[in-house]
Amino acid sequence: MFYRESGDFKTSYAADQQTFPIRFDRIVVALILVCAFLVVPFFINDYWEKSILLPFLVWSLAALGLNILTGYCGQVSLGTGGFMAVGAYACYKLTTGFPDLNIIFVILLSGGITALVGIIFGLPSLRIKGFYLAVATLASQFFLVWLFNKVPWFYNYSASGQITMPERSVFGTAVTGSAATPSATYLFSLLFVVVFAFIARNLTRGRLGRSWMAIRDMDIAAEIIGVPPLQAKLSAFAVSSFYIGLSGALFFGVYLGAVEPTEAFGIDKSFLVLFMIIIGGLGSIFGSFVGAAFMVLLPVLFKNIMVGGFGWPTDMVQHFIFMLVGGLIMFFLIVEPHGLAQLWRVTKEKLRLWPFPH
Amino acid sequence: MNSTRKFGDPILSVNNISLSFGGVKALTNISFDILQGEIRAIIGPNGAGKSSMLNVINGFYHPQEGEVWFDGKLRGSLRPYEIARQGIARTFQNIALFKGMSTLDNLMTGRITKMHANIFWQALWKGKAEKEELMHRERVERIIDFLEIQAIRKTPVGRLPYGLQKRVELGRALAAESKLLLLDEPMAGMNLEEKEDMCRFILEVNDQFGTTIALIEHDMSVVMDIADRVIVLDYGKKIGDGYPDEVRNDKDVIDAYLGVAHD
Ligand SMILES: Nc1ncnc2c1ncn2[C@@H]1O[C@H](COP(=O)(O)OP(=O)(O)O)[C@@H](O)[C@H]1O
Numbered sequence: 001m002f003y004r005e006s007g008d009f010k011t012s013y014a015a016d017q018q019t020f021p022i023r024f025d026r027i028v029v030a031l032i033l034v035c036a037f038l039v040v041p042f043f044i045n046d047y048w049e050k051s052i053l054l055p056f057l058v059w060s061l062a063a064l065g066l067n068i069l070t071g072y073c074g075q076v077s078l079g080t081g082g083f084m085a086v087g088a089y090a091c092y093k094l095t096t097g098f099p100d101l102n103i104i105f106v107i108l109l110s111g112g113i114t115a116l117v118g119i120i121f122g123l124p125s126l127r128i129k130g131f132y133l134a135v136a137t138l139a140s141q142f143f144l145v146w147l148f149n150k151v152p153w154f155y156n157y158s159a160s161g162q163i164t165m166p167e168r169s170v171f172g173t174a175v176t177g178s179a180a181t182p183s184a185t186y187l188f189s190l191l192f193v194v195v196f197a198f199i200a201r202n203l204t205r206g207r208l209g210r211s212w213m214a215i216r217d218m219d220i221a222a223e224i225i226g227v228p229p230l231q232a233k234l235s236a237f238a239v240s241s242f243y244i245g246l247s248g249a250l251f252f253g254v255y256l257g258a259v260e261p262t263e264a265f266g267i268d269k270s271f272l273v274l275f276m277i278i279i280g281g282l283g284s285i286f287g288s289f290v291g292a293a294f295m296v297l298l299p300v301l302f303k304n305i306m307v308g309g310f311g312w313p314t315d316m317v318q319h320f321i322f323m324l325v326g327g328l329i330m331f332f333l334i335v336e337p338h339g340l341a342q343l344w345r346v347t348k349e350k351l352r353l354w355p356f357p358h
Numbered sequence: 359m360n361s362t363r364k365f366g367d368p369i370l371s372v373n374n375i376s377l378s379f380g381g382v383k384a385l386t387n388i389s390f391d392i393l394q395g396e397i398r399a400i401i402g403p404n405g406a407g408k409s410s411m412l413n414v415i416n417g418f419y420h421p422q423e424g425e426v427w428f429d430g431k432l433r434g435s436l437r438p439y440e441i442a443r444q445g446i447a448r449t450f451q452n453i454a455l456f457k458g459m460s461t462l463d464n465l466m467t468g469r470i471t472k473m474h475a476n477i478f479w480q481a482l483w484k485g486k487a488e489k490e491e492l493m494h495r496e497r498v499e500r501i502i503d504f505l506e507i508q509a510i511r512k513t514p515v516g517r518l519p520y521g522l523q524k525r526v527e528l529g530r531a532l533a534a535e536s537k538l539l540l541l542d543e544p545m546a547g548m549n550l551e552e553k554e555d556m557c558r559f560i561l562e563v564n565d566q567f568g569t570t571i572a573l574i575e576h577d578m579s580v581v582m583d584i585a586d587r588v589i590v591l592d593y594g595k596k597i598g599d600g601y602p603d604e605v606r607n608d609k610d611v612i613d614a615y616l617g618v619a620h621d
């Protein structure tokens with residue numbers, strides 16, 4: 001009953017095209033943000049930080065990135081893990097190479113470097129599409145991980161081949177390294193996610209976003225009405241890789257603190273992010289978050305209930321999760337390509353008309 | 359009936375265009391011009407090369423021989439999006455809308471050659487990007503009013519019925535505010551009422567905005583009603599060119615087309 005557009009008339013085109021056109025939505029989003037910034041930091045503990053909040057934030061950025069490329073621009077990529085690795089290693093090399101550089105800039109620059117790498121690996125998309133492009137990006141996934149294993153310069157010749165993040169702080173508060181508190185790492189990551197979620201929304205609703213979607217929906221017609229395919233595709237690769245690079249840098253620098261490339265950035269990560277956007281919703285900012293939340297929370301929830309509650313063996317629960325996710329992927333690919341975000345939208349539409357559906 | 363209308367210089371001339379695909383000669387030595395402000399129809403049986411001709415004009419096909427003059431300049435080999443920027447817009451025989459986008463976004467995409475805010479302004483939105491967006495939105499809303507598609511503004515075009523999709527596609531082409539508008543069978547598959555609407559829109563666009571239009575159409579009565587001059591193609595060759603009355607009474611044309619395939 002409260003969920004209404006009525007009495008909420010749009011009198012200008014600016015009001016009509018705002019991000020949350022319904023007042024109720026604006027209030028909810030504002031409340032969530034206030035809560036996330038001002039309430040959660042006081043209650044966060046190690047468990048919530050490491051198992052739920054940080055992974056959710058980090059994977060949300062990766063999902064946003066892949067959704068820009070795949071969901072908005074229609075270019076399938078299986079290279080997400082490799083691009084996250086680029087972000088992570090860029091973060092490591094910049095941090096150790098320029099100890100005085102502020103960590104905020106380090107992370108932004110890591111995104112920038114990943115964007116450049118993304119453009120290079122995006123070049124084949126000008127020639128090939130669909131399945132063949134997926135295979136090409138898969139090759140980049142394996143190449144990048146191989147590279148970071150193979151070339152000692154990337155891991156500063158450390159004996160273990162691992163990279164470890166030194167301590168860095170913002171305004172005197174440590175946000176990386178073992179001294180960083182859960183609230184500090186959380187707030188630091190949250191800030192990136194919120195800022196870049198709004199940027200993603202802005203990029204996708206204007207000229208650039210339309211040129212991506214035009215290429216996705218019908219590339220030949222897009223070019224004929226004036227969308228330069230080269231610019232559209234490469235900008236999608238660049239922006240997408242930027243987000244994935246940010247995510248990789250936070251994943252390594254803030255969340256894990258130390259990584260080994262084969263394990264941390266393997267092909268399973270590429271699929272994980274792909275599943276997130278399929279389940280959450282292709283071509284939806286909100287869906288990227290829903291998908292990330294779903295894929296992060298599901299294993300935690302199942303572990304708590306089935307292993308903790310029923311005392312089932314862990315590997316059995318693991319397999320159970322695989323099956324469930326597999327089934328959901330098939331469901332969404334076949335029945336609802338726009339994912340949970342679309343189911344939510346439909347529910348809202350029904351709610352808006354309730355109790356008089358006709 | 360239209361022979362009393364007066365037009366300017368040619369906005370487009372094609373000279374001796376020949377186009378073939380492997381062994382298939384789609385166009386053979388075609389020349390004609392389109393005058394500023396006129397409605398030029400291209401007719402001919404299926405497979406005559408009409409769509410290929412439009413594809414040459416907007417740079418999707420590159421003819422083996424011949425030249426295209428547009429807006430007073432000899433055109434080099436350009437990519438289709440560069441030609442769109444020069445001021446040629448079109449619709450397609452098989453609707454080529456962006457199915458996942460709303461009507462509004464499809465029309466806004468039609469104006470993409472006129473939008474310039476760079477990626478940093480767009481990321482920020484407030485300022486240049488928003489201003490540009492609102493300015494173009496206003497132009498697009500005028501087209502939405504003109505085509506009477508206000509009610510489907512926010513509907514994803516994939517959900518619209520065929521006739522409306524054709525109309526949205528016209529809207530997307532109009533949004534470009536091009537110098538030359540190419541329409542490939544804008545009325546194909548429409549019922550009588552939809553055809554009348556479409557004719558009205560085409561005439562009004564030409565009349566109100568002075569847009570030069572080249573259109574392909576099968577329905578001879580439509581062509582006779584709205585075209586200023588008509589080109590007739592058959593098997594890739596030009597077999598007629600002139601005012602509708604002349605063309606209608608031309609013996610070659612009657613033999614090749616009107617008598618045989620009047621669908
Ligand atoms: N891309 C293409 N590849 C090969 N043959 C083509 C292509 N486009 C058109 N043709 C051929 O050119 C001829 C003219 O086609 P078209 O221009 O579509 O005719 P119309 O629009 O008058 O029906 C046909 O024989 C068609 O098969």
Ligand SMILES: [Mg+2]
Nearest residue numbers: 408409410451
């Ligand atoms: Mg045709």
